[in-house]
Amino acid sequence: xWQHAYRKNDLEGGGGVQxxxxxxxxxxxxxxxxxxxxxxxxxxxxxxxxxVGAVVVSVKPISHFFTATSGGLxxxxxxxxxxxxxxxxxxxxxxxxxVNYLLLGVFTIxxxxxxxxxxxxxxxxxxxxxxxxxxAVVISLTLYTFWAAKRGHDFNFLGPFLxxxxxxxxxxxxxxxxxxxxxxxxxxxxCVASIIFxxxxxxxTDNLIKRYNYDEYIWAAVALYLDIINLFLSLLxxxxxxxx
Numbered sequence: 686x687w688q689h690a691y692r693k694n695d696l697e698g699g700g701g702v703q704x705x706x707x708x709x710x711x712x713x714x715x716x717x718x719x720x721x722x723x724x725x726x727x728x729x730x731x732x733x734x735x736x737v738g739a740v741v742v743s744v745k746p747i748s749h750f751f752t753a754t755s756g757g758l759x760x761x762x763x764x765x766x767x768x769x770x771x772x773x774x775x776x777x778x779x780x781x782x783x784v785n786y787l788l789l790g791v792f793t794i795x796x797x798x799x800x801x802x803x804x805x806x807x808x809x810x811x812x813x814x815x816x817x818x819x820x821a822v823v824i825s826l827t828l829y830t831f832w833a834a835k836r837g838h839d840f841n842f843l844g845p846f847l848x849x850x851x852x853x854x855x856x857x858x859x860x861x862x863x864x865x866x867x868x869x870x871x872x873x874x875x876c877v878a879s880i881i882f883x884x885x886x887x888x889x890t891d892n893l894i895k896r897y898n899y900d901e902y903i904w905a906a907v908a909l910y911l912d913i914i915n916l917f918l919s920l921l922x923x924x925x926x927x928x929x
Contacts, residue, residue, distance in 0.1 A: 705894050706834040719899050726789075726906040731913070734797040741801025742812075748805035761802060767795040772907075779903040789903055793910075800914065807921065811928050815921040823913055826883060830890040840891040843884055850881045868926050875922035882916040 702713040709716070741747050751757040751764075775788040804812050830840070857874060860866075866873075889908045897905045 704835075705831070707837045709895075715899065716894070719897070719902060720893060722902050723893060723897075723905045723909070726902065727910050727913075730789075730793045730906065730910045733793050734800060734914070737794060737797035738801035738804060741798060742804050745805075748802055751802055752805070761799075764795050764799050764802070768792050768799070771795070775903070775907065779907075780900045785903045789907070792907070796914065800918070803918065804921070807925055808928065811921065811924045814924050815917055818920050819913065819917040822883060822916065823886060826886045827890055830887050831894065834891060834894045839895075840888050841896075843888045847881060847884050847888055850877075850884075854878055854881060868929065871926045872923055875919050875926065878919035879916060879923065882912050882919060885912045886916065 702717060704713050705716055749757075751761045771788055771792040775785065775792060778784045778788060833840075854874075854877060857877075861870060861874065886909070889905075889912055893905050893909065
């Protein structure tokens, strides 16, 4: 499946488009088209998340209903678990149009609502700091991964380490619920989570460049979108603990 020659400008096979990484088999222009499609979907997801989150944060009655009434709390729990439930059918129908886009819309909006409620009682300064740092980190890591892939680096080895780290992070979160470790523990959790999701951004971007099939654009977008959102929430945890 792999070639053993790296062509910078193959005018016959690639139309002058440079290969993304050495020994790339598929035509570069097709892979670039796939990458643009994935990032377009992610951009729409992020814009929808910002819009929904801004409405939830700005309109106080919304957050008050979800956090101060019994019916609202039940709806809040439903909103939190809905994205995880939607992921199951999305995994099986991510190649079936237009069901995949419909499920993706439900997934994004419900998750955006949950994020908005998380930010509702956080100061605007903290939210802005976390958002700016998230944007800077995501752009930097994305550019680095493309640069490293072009020079032959492969980040597929990160998969098992990141999965194990994520499992430890989940257990740590459960421990925090029953045995709170205080402000320092929360900041340590946020720092470790930030590092893990930085690793996931590199890992999933590398998969986007090399391994995803062209019909897996929805799943590729979901993976990177979740990495970005989780990085933002991790940084938000650090800034919120430091601000308190």
